[in-house]
Amino acid sequence: MFRWYVINTYSGHENKVKNNLEHRVQTMGQGRKVRQVVVPTEQVQEIKDGRKVSVEKRTMPGYVLVQMEMTDEAWGLVKNTPGVTGFVGSRNKPLPLSQSEVDNLLHTETPGAAQPAAGQPSGGGERPKPRAQYEIGETVKVISGPLSDFSGEIAEINDDAAKLKVLVSIFGRETPVEVGYDQVKKV
Numbered sequence: 001m002f003r004w005y006v007i008n009t010y011s012g013h014e015n016k017v018k019n020n021l022e023h024r025v026q027t028m029g030q031g032r033k034v035r036q037v038v039v040p041t042e043q044v045q046e047i048k049d050g051r052k053v054s055v056e057k058r059t060m061p062g063y064v065l066v067q068m069e070m071t072d073e074a075w076g077l078v079k080n081t082p083g084v085t086g087f088v089g090s091r092n093k094p095l096p097l098s099q100s101e102v103d104n105l106l107h108t109e110t111p112g113a114a115q116p117a118a119g120q121p122s123g124g125g126e127r128p129k130p131r132a133q134y135e136i137g138e139t140v141k142v143i144s145g146p147l148s149d150f151s152g153e154i155a156e157i158n159d160d161a162a163k164l165k166v167l168v169s170i171f172g173r174e175t176p177v178e179v180g181y182d183q184v185k186k187v
Contacts, residue, residue: 002035003096004067006088007078011062014039017083018064024081033074036067040105045162047133050143050185063088065105070094133181140166140184147177151187 009017018037025034040059045052064084068074075094078084089095097105134140134154141151152168155176162181167174 002067002069004065004102005070005078005094005096006060007064007066008085008088009062009064009083010085013083014058014061014064017081020083021064021066021078021081024077028077030074030077032069033071034066034068034077036065038065038067038106040065042107047181050182052182059105065097065102070096134164134184134186139187140164141187142166142168142177142179142183143185144183145179147179150177152177 007017018039021034021037025031025037040063041056042059043054044057046055047053066078068078070093075087079086087094134157136154136157138154139151140154142148147168150168150170152166152174154164155167156165158164163178164181164184166177166179166184168177169175
């Protein structure tokens with residue numbers, strides 16, 4: 001029975017481990033035991049130099065998902081792949097992920113939804129999420145809207161709404177103003 005398992009890798013080596021494992025599966029003729037290897041990713045919007053840029057980010061740095069039939073032979077194949085430090089779960093027997101965990105990690109919405117092909121990003125049709133490239137306390141300049149050319153200090157960051165709360169000095173008083181990520185730039 002094919003189930004999804006999580007393997008530990010060296011952080012930053014997820015794609016290399018994925019390629020190594022896929023190569024080993026192919027050269028050792030284990031395609032019937034290991035079906036799919038996925039590095040969970042998502043498309044996010046980042047603000048760089050005042051522009052929105054779509055970037056693919058790993059959702060689980062240091063981990064790779066493997067859909068496989070857990071046999072001693074398949075376990076050894078995965079465990080002995082360069083860059084793999086082990087399976088997530090108990091010491092003697094790796095624990096498979098539940099279907100809801102798999103759906104959440106691969107951004108699928110229903111159990112019957114198509115899984116991404118090996119090597120493909122798992123977007124599931126979701127809109128990219130904006131991520132702030134700002135920090136609380138940082139000074140920014142408003143570049144659009146009614147308060148353009150005002151500068152202020154970031155008081156809050158709301159990634160869900162892609163907004164910042166900036167304390168702008170108006171008539172000598174600090175006034176909180178909510179602006180979108182694309183309405184400000186770093187000073």
